[in-house]
Amino acid sequence: MINQLILNGIIAGSVYILVAVGFAVIYRTVRFFHFAHGVVFTAGAYFTYLFKAWLSWPVIIAAPVSIGLCAMLGVIIETSVYRPLRHKGSSSLILLIASLGIYIVLQNIISMAFGDDTKTIRSGIVKEGINILGARITPVQITIIIASLLLLVSCFLFLKYTKKGQAIRAVAIDPELARVSGIESDRVILSTFALGSAMAGVAGILVALNVDMTPTMGMNALLMGVVAVIIGGIESIPGIALGALFLGMAQHLGAWNVGSQWQEAIAFAILLIFLLFRPQGFLGKKVKTATV
Amino acid sequence: MQIKQFFISALTIIVFLGLVSCHKDNSKINILVAAPFTGEAASYGKVLKEGIEIALSELEADPVKKRLNVIYRDSKLSLKEIVNILHQEISIHPISVVMPVSTSESLILAPICNKNKIILLPPLADGDQLTNAGPYVYRISPTSSFQGKELARAVIGGGHARAAVLSLNDAWGTGLSEAFKDSFQKKGGEVVAMEICNPGQTDLRLQLEKIRMANPSALVILIHPAETIPALKQIRELVIKAQLYGGDTFSNKAIYNEAADLAQGVVFALPSQPDNEAFRKFSTLYKSKYGTSADINAAAARDAIMLIAEAVRKGAKNGESIKMEFEKLNAGFEGATGLIKWDKNGDVVSKNYGIFRIEGKGYKPLIIK
Numbered sequence: 001m002i003n004q005l006i007l008n009g010i011i012a013g014s015v016y017i018l019v020a021v022g023f024a025v026i027y028r029t030v031r032f033f034h035f036a037h038g039v040v041f042t043a044g045a046y047f048t049y050l051f052k053a054w055l056s057w058p059v060i061i062a063a064p065v066s067i068g069l070c071a072m073l074g075v076i077i078e079t080s081v082y083r084p085l086r087h088k089g090s091s092s093l094i095l096l097i098a099s100l101g102i103y104i105v106l107q108n109i110i111s112m113a114f115g116d117d118t119k120t121i122r123s124g125i126v127k128e129g130i131n132i133l134g135a136r137i138t139p140v141q142i143t144i145i146i147a148s149l150l151l152l153v154s155c156f157l158f159l160k161y162t163k164k165g166q167a168i169r170a171v172a173i174d175p176e177l178a179r180v181s182g183i184e185s186d187r188v189i190l191s192t193f194a195l196g197s198a199m200a201g202v203a204g205i206l207v208a209l210n211v212d213m214t215p216t217m218g219m220n221a222l223l224m225g226v227v228a229v230i231i232g233g234i235e236s237i238p239g240i241a242l243g244a245l246f247l248g249m250a251q252h253l254g255a256w257n258v259g260s261q262w263q264e265a266i267a268f269a270i271l272l273i274f275l276l277f278r279p280q281g282f283l284g285k286k287v288k289t290a291t292v
Numbered sequence: 293m294q295i296k297q298f299f300i301s302a303l304t305i306i307v308f309l310g311l312v313s314c315h316k317d318n319s320k321i322n323i324l325v326a327a328p329f330t331g332e333a334a335s336y337g338k339v340l341k342e343g344i345e346i347a348l349s350e351l352e353a354d355p356v357k358k359r360l361n362v363i364y365r366d367s368k369l370s371l372k373e374i375v376n377i378l379h380q381e382i383s384i385h386p387i388s389v390v391m392p393v394s395t396s397e398s399l400i401l402a403p404i405c406n407k408n409k410i411i412l413l414p415p416l417a418d419g420d421q422l423t424n425a426g427p428y429v430y431r432i433s434p435t436s437s438f439q440g441k442e443l444a445r446a447v448i449g450g451g452h453a454r455a456a457v458l459s460l461n462d463a464w465g466t467g468l469s470e471a472f473k474d475s476f477q478k479k480g481g482e483v484v485a486m487e488i489c490n491p492g493q494t495d496l497r498l499q500l501e502k503i504r505m506a507n508p509s510a511l512v513i514l515i516h517p518a519e520t521i522p523a524l525k526q527i528r529e530l531v532i533k534a535q536l537y538g539g540d541t542f543s544n545k546a547i548y549n550e551a552a553d554l555a556q557g558v559v560f561a562l563p564s565q566p567d568n569e570a571f572r573k574f575s576t577l578y579k580s581k582y583g584t585s586a587d588i589n590a591a592a593a594r595d596a597i598m599l600i601a602e603a604v605r606k607g608a609k610n611g612e613s614i615k616m617e618f619e620k621l622n623a624g625f626e627g628a629t630g631l632i633k634w635d636k637n638g639d640v641v642s643k644n645y646g647i648f649r650i651e652g653k654g655y656k657p658l659i660i661k
Contacts, residue, residue, distance in 0.1 A: 004501050012495075108330075116334035117546040118494065118521040126554060129529040138529050211494040212522040212550075214332055252498055260499045261461050261488050 003135040005252050011141045013248030014148035015207055019225030020232070020240045021155055022199030026074075027234060028172035029185075029192045032092040033226075036077055036102040038218030039110075040197045044070045044204030045121070045213040046110050052121050059123060059209070067201040074197025077102055078190055103218075110215040120212045121205075140209045147206060151199060156237045158195075168192055220264075227271045233284025242282050246270075320361040321604050321614075323389045323597070326377045326397070328369040332492045332518035335546045336393045336589070337366070340415065343593025346577050347601075350594075356601045367392065369491070371400045378404055388611045389600055391593070395419030395463040402426050410611040411618070413599070415592035418540075419467040423637045428611065430618060430638040432592040432599075432629060433563055434645065436464070439539060440471025442561045442645040443512060446658070447537055448479045450559065452510035456485035456503040456534065458496070458523065459514040468514050468539055484508050489515060494522040497530065504532050513538045513558075517546040524554035535559070540645075543588060548653050555650045559658060563588055564646035566630035574628035585654065588629060595627030 023037050047069050051062035081098055090098075129136030159165035170178040171188045179185055207213070207221065224247065232243025247267055254266040274281065325344060327337035344362060351357040363381060367374040374397050381387050389411040392398050398414040399421055405412040406426035414422075415432040418439060422429060447455050455476060459469035465488065473483050485506035487499035496519065503511060511527070511534040513520060520541060527536070535557075541547075542560035565571060565588055574594055575586040602625065603617035618634075624642070625632045633642035648655040 001501070001505055005498075008497050008501070111330055111334075116331055118332070118518045118550060120521060120525070120550045122525070126525050126528045128531045136530050212525070214492065214494065214518060216331065216492065217494070255498055256502070259488070260496075260502070261490050263498070264490075 001134075003133045005256055006249070007132070007135040007137055009249035009252040010245065011137075011144055011210075011248070012251060013228075013245035014145045015203060015210075015221070016224050016228040016244035016247055017148040017152055017241050018144075018199055018203035018206070019221050020228040020244050021152060021237060022196035022203070023222070023225050024229050024234050024237070024240055025155065025159075025168070025199070026192050026196040027229070029168060029175075029189050030082065030086075030095070032095040033099065034196075035096070035099040035222070036106065037196065037200055037225075038222030039103045039106040040070050040073055040077075040218075041200040041204040041207075041221050042107065042110060042213070042215060042218035043073055044201030045208035045217065046114055046119075046215075047201075048205050048208065049114065049119050049121050049213065052123070053119070059121065063205050066205060067198050070201025070204070071194040071198040074193040074200075075190060077197075078193040083186060083189075107215050107218070114215065116215055118212050118214050119208075121208050138210070140206065144206045144210060147202060151202065152237065152241050155195075155199070159237065164188075164191060224267060227267050229281075230271060230279075231274050231281055233281030235285065236281075236283040239281055239283030246282070319359065320385075321359055321388045321600065321609070322381070322385050323360060323362045323391065323600060324365065324378065324381050324387050325362055325391045326365045326367040326374050327391070327393045329364070329366040331368045333369040333393070333516055335517055335544055336369075336416065339544075339587055339589045340391070340393060340593045342578070342582060342587070343415070343590035343595075344597050346574060346581065346590065347594040347597035349577060349581070350573070350598070351601055354601070354605075356605050359604055360597070360601060362597075367397060369394060369397070371396060375400060375404070382408060382410075386610065388614055389413055391415060391596055393417065395422055395467065398422055398429070399425060399463055402429055405429070405611075408611070409615075411600075411614050413596050415596045416589050417464070419463045420471060421463050421467055423639055425638075427638075428615060430634060431640050432595050432627075432632065433540075434640045434643045436468040437471045437475075438643075439561045439645050440468055440473075441475045442647060443472050443537060443539070444475035444479055444481065446559055446561065446647045447476060447510045447512065448481055450510065450535060450537075452508075452535060453481050454484050454508045455481055455510040455512055455537075456487070456506055456508035457483060457512045457514065458487050458489065458499055458503065460516060460519070461488045461490050465514050469512075472512060472514070489519055491516065491519070493519055496523050496526055500526055500530050500532060503534075504530055508534050510535045510537055514541075516541055517544040520547055521551045524551045528554060540589075542650065543648075543655065545584065545587070552650075552653055556652075558650045560648055560650070560655070561645040562648055562655075563592070563629060564644055565591075566628070568626060568628075568630065570626055570628040571630075586628075591628040595625075595629050595632065598627060599625060599632070 026034050047066035048062045051057040129138045167183050167188050171185045175185050228244035228247050233239035251263045255263045327340045329337040365377045392414050395417040398417045402425035405428045412429045418433045418436050420436050457469045459465035485503045538560035540562045543562050578586040603614045606617050608614040608617045631642040635641045647658045649658045
């Protein structure tokens with residue numbers, strides 16, 4: 001029993017990692033709550049459904065195309081809405097409201113196009129999960145764990161050791177200084193939207209393969225991702241991974257004792273505790289401000 | 293002087309137009325259908341609308357139809373939303389009848405309806421909690437206690453003495469699961485696990501793992517199609533071998549579209565389909581309009597409209613007089629869902645549930661010994 005709970009916690013944590021890292025990469029450069037990240041996650045699932053169920057493409061082809069489309073969707077959102085607003089000097093609050101508007105509009109478009117019923121993109125008959133020490137795990141869940149691990153490491157190495165990654169970090173730390181140093185912040189932000197949105201697309205597809213999809217699936221995933229980011233510390237990719245795994249474990253182990261319907265309440269209780277006692281998260285650093 | 297006259301004339305016209313537009317058309321019977329047309333429960337709103345549209349097409353040549361004004365509003369299955377909708381509509385025009393979908397929605401609307409003398413006529417709501425909701429509440433579907441009893445009979449009849457229940461965290465889910473538990477225990481069965489999930493929750497592995505650990509021989513699933521579709525898949529993946537039973541939600545087409553292979557053999561309770569002229573006519577119209585076999589829930593929505601039409605035909609002009617006509621109609625109204633006869637609480641006492649088994653893309657009646 002405990003093996004199954006731990007495994008479920010790792011699977012949930014892996015999904016949170018994919019959403020959280022994508023969200024954090026974007027947030028660090030633009031510094032506002034990008035709500036529409038949730039609908040990009042949903043779009044990943046529905047693009048795949050479109051190609052798989054309507055056009056009969058195999059998932060192995062539909063998934064990469066959908067991930068590409070999600071990256072493109074993120075780029076379109078940035079260039080058509082956020083960038084013009086930023087250039088007009090709009091505050092983070094205005095950008096947040098705009099992102100909420102995008103979320104609602106796109107979610108409704110998905111509802112209108114596909115309906116609100118639960119849709120599934122599985123192919124073939126559903127098989128019994130593989131038995132590992134008494135716990136059951138499906139091939140899709142193994143893929144979720146491996147994909148989140150690979151993307152996490154790739155993202156960490158990309159941000160730390162590539163020129164583009166360093167530019168992203170520079171814009172995240174001080175956009176003005178980055179601009180003076182010759183870094184085009186608009187291009188860098190565009191890259192982060194493409195990267196973060198592609199990661200959201202991967203997460204959306206894997207979640208849909210695991211537990212099916214509805215047009216509203218993105219909001220809950222986004223909220224859990226954000227909780228993982230806050231618990232882990234937004235500045236640290238390993239911290240976010242730790243936060244996501246901790247959150248997944250706590251939800252499953254905690255809900256075993258207090259009731260399954262309290263999983264979300266457990267997540268937000270942990271969030272409150274962290275905000276009150278360790279707002280910088282597991283591996284985040286306390287920011288000291290000084291004025292001259 | 294001319295300018296002054298012009299302003300006075302303009303003001304008079306504006307005031308007149310304002311009064312005309314504010315005038316409430318009392319000749320119409322306004323029926324507010326506040327159902328989830330978007331969101332995870334949208335399939336119920338769709339079914340409700342289908343049944344209502346069939347009813348209106350049946351009334352096409354009837355002068356009563358001109359007096360019925362059906363107003364569709366999307367409740368999103370949100371309690372806050374549905375209360376706002378009712379208040380908004382009451383402020384615009386006199387509402388005579390409200391038709392929500394769920395037991396929870398009906399419970400929250402009942403005090404407002406009773407106070408404003410508006411008939412509350414939820415075609416699908418079957419929760420026992422509605423029994424004492426007030427004098428203006430009438431139903432079309434028999435109550436959960438009937439369904440719970442019938443399900444318990446089916447599970448015991450299937451030779452299962454240990455059952456687990458997975459139900460929805462709302463008034464319908466908790467009411468029905470309790471009704472099943474009571475009946476099942478009275479028949480000598482043991483409920484070894486009772487798990488609940490939130491509406492819209494698609495990852496149910498935690499609940500299912502708890503159920504697997506309890507090792508039941510039957511699993512009763514009392515959740516909506518949005519949760520049922522992923523649940524059926526996860527039951528297979530977690531290797532839960534229990535015989536699956538379910539509530540009336542298993543008649544919903546969404547399950548057959550997305551998970552028919554996983555639902556094969558599920559035994560579930562559903563209000564019995566009558567063998568009468570009204571149902572045959574409804575079935576023909578439904579098939580020609582929507583291309584599929586008739587849905588009993590759509591038939592319930594059809595009956596709700598037909599009941600109102602009958603009351604209006606006999607002279608009812610508002611909620612209060614519709615109630616009076618309903619009391620007279622209570623000698624027996626033969627609808628597409630069968631004979632509708634209410635007790636003093638507005639609960640249907642003339643119908644029962646049947647047991648069905650999913651086979652292929654549909655379901656067939658099952659005889660329980």
